[in-house]
Amino acid sequence: MKLRTRVEQPGDAPAIRRVHMAAFPGPEEADLVDALRVDPAWLPGLSLVAVDADGLVLAHALLTRLRVGEGAGLALAPVAVAPEWQRRGVGERVVRAALAAAEEAGEKLVVVLGDPGYYGRFGFTPASRHGVSGPFEVPEGVFQVLPLAAYDGSPIGSCEYPEPFGVVTSGS
Numbered sequence: 468m469k470l471r472t473r474v475e476q477p478g479d480a481p482a483i484r485r486v487h488m489a490a491f492p493g494p495e496e497a498d499l500v501d502a503l504r505v506d507p508a509w510l511p512g513l514s515l516v517a518v519d520a521d522g523l524v525l526a527h528a529l530l531t532r533l534r535v536g537e538g539a540g541l542a543l544a545p546v547a548v549a550p551e552w553q554r555r556g557v558g559e560r561v562v563r564a565a566l567a568a569a570e571e572a573g574e575k576l577v578v579v580l581g582d583p584g585y586y587g588r589f590g591f592t593p594a595s596r597h598g599v600s601g602p603f604e605v606p607e608g609v610f611q612v613l614p615l616a617a618y619d620g621s622p623i624g625s626c627e628y629p630e631p632f633g634v635v636t637s638g639s
Contacts, residue, residue, distance in 0.1 A: 470525070470557065472564035475514035480504070482524035483516065490547035499545060499631055500529060508532040508629035513541065513568055517548075517561040525552045528565040530577065535599060536624020540576035541569055542632075562589060566613065575618045578626055583608040598623035 475483065480501070487497035503509055513530035526548040530541040543565065548558040566589060569577060578594060579586050580601065591611035594600060601610040602625065 469520040472517050483527045486549050487547045496545040502631035515565040517557050526557045526561040528561040534627040535622035538622025543579040570615050573617050577613045600625045
């Protein structure tokens, strides 16, 4: 399988939307990506796609800015793989590419809400171990953090997601 990862290009939006629509039962994730593209949390170099030899978008991983206590971090969400490419390592490749881009950009911390078995392979661990909490109640280990090379013990505190996520926080 000839596959490469790259930063999202301006013309990729419709293909990325198709991947999210195919990967999830409803439009919520696709709508979230579209809303984040026009939000101040959007970081153009941190929206990554996996494409085949013909340039067809097979997967997408998005990192956007979020507030962590008095500092800033990144949220990994959403991640989608076209159904016919799932369980073939494509999702892992696009997530690794996104995390590498964040590392290269000098970011400190990435948070994710997801399966610890899946995200643990990238080095994510329970957020509580790093003094980070989410704006929602989930089982221990589901809200996770990946400290990057620039991580110096901060930021810490409660995460505040960008408005398109629709997460209500007590501080709002």
